[in-house]
Amino acid sequence: MSTGRNPGLRERTRRAVRAELSRTAMDLFTRHGYEATTVDDIAAAAGISKRSFFRYFPQKEDVVLADVELLGDEVVRGVAARPVDEAPWDSLAAVLGEWAEGILSTTAATRRLRLVEGTPALRARLHTTRDELRRRVATALCDRDGVTLDRFEAELLTAAAAAALDTASHRWSLDPDADLRGLVTRAFEVLRPAAATLE
Amino acid sequence: MSTGRNPGLRERTRRAVRAELSRTAMDLFTRHGYEATTVDDIAAAAGISKRSFFRYFPQKEDVVLADVELLGDEVVRGVAARPVDEAPWDSLAAVLGEWAEGILSTTAATRRLRLVEGTPALRARLHTTRDELRRRVATALCDRDGVTLDRFEAELLTAAAAAALDTASHRWSLDPDADLRGLVTRAFEVLRPAAATLE
DNA sequence: CCTAATGTGTCATCGAGTGTCACAATCTAC
């Protein structure tokens, strides 16, 4: 078995098919809408069977959100790498601000975020995975050496940070010319907690 | 047509059937779990056809969350009724604190909240409807006479309040003996924004 | 090259949700 380095033919073709499926699906979604596009449509357009589609993406939503969820790992790592003497809120603001810039770096990611914002089913799924991510980020905040942060407070700060990000994204999705990074920064300023959670 | 006052036989039986379906469904859900219970099961137990079930509740989730969504109106009204010179954050804390007490007043509501917290599909749906509610609450905050509050800031505060409530509920769902009202109060204290949004 | 592991298509099935149609119950008007 070779996961990661030295992919091997199997792993290589698998990734290629996944990427191709992802491209095909996003194309159909943006043209006909997410709901109006059936898994059969995607599979047919990609030249595989419906059953095989589900072998690459366990759920239809995954074809849109799979890589987004991988981005979660970066957020967790980013938080863990922040200086211990920084206020947790600033750590979250910094990491999620970077995240916002990452989203804007490619037009594909931008288009995807707009699709998600405009599709209730995808937004719901995003909420679900973000719940998971929030828990991990809260853990990362607490588990750094030399940090004594109440678990409940960590969860609250993380949830509020997610709320800031969410509100900023939503606002941005309504206005094509809006500056996402700026909205995120302002959101974190407005919601900065008064309680000094760290000296 | 008679909606509201003077129900008439039609409306009366409709409400009775809805209530009966709701009871039957909640009973099956708590015994076998939400996912393991099919709509056919509920319909059979209530003595109606599957097709008729969907005439009372457009979606399976509605049988759990329909009245919860009605509660949203109260929140909006509560916010609108708050004194204008009160800080928005305090208004939200007060209204949602009352909401938490309302939930705890009946064992049925408590059991329902626990079911929702323990079922991903229901949590996702709750998120969706809360998005809608958040927007309405933000509007209510802004639209009071004599209040000049930035729309974006109102959305942020409302989203943060929802995050506080959500984190408190989640924490409460994990600990049978926890005090929901106390958790909500503490959550609002921790997240109180430093920025003075009102003089 | 031979074999065990893995990928794929086909078929069947489940469960949520919807359209249709015929039939029965209710409401309204006379």
Place this chain on the structure above:
DNA sequence: GTAGATTGTGACACTCGATGACACATTAGG
């Protein structure tokens, strides 16, 4: 009351996302 429009209901067929089973092909590795 009864006639007729309205509305609720069951039954049937169907769509679509998702899963299990099986046969067949391809690849990995000794």
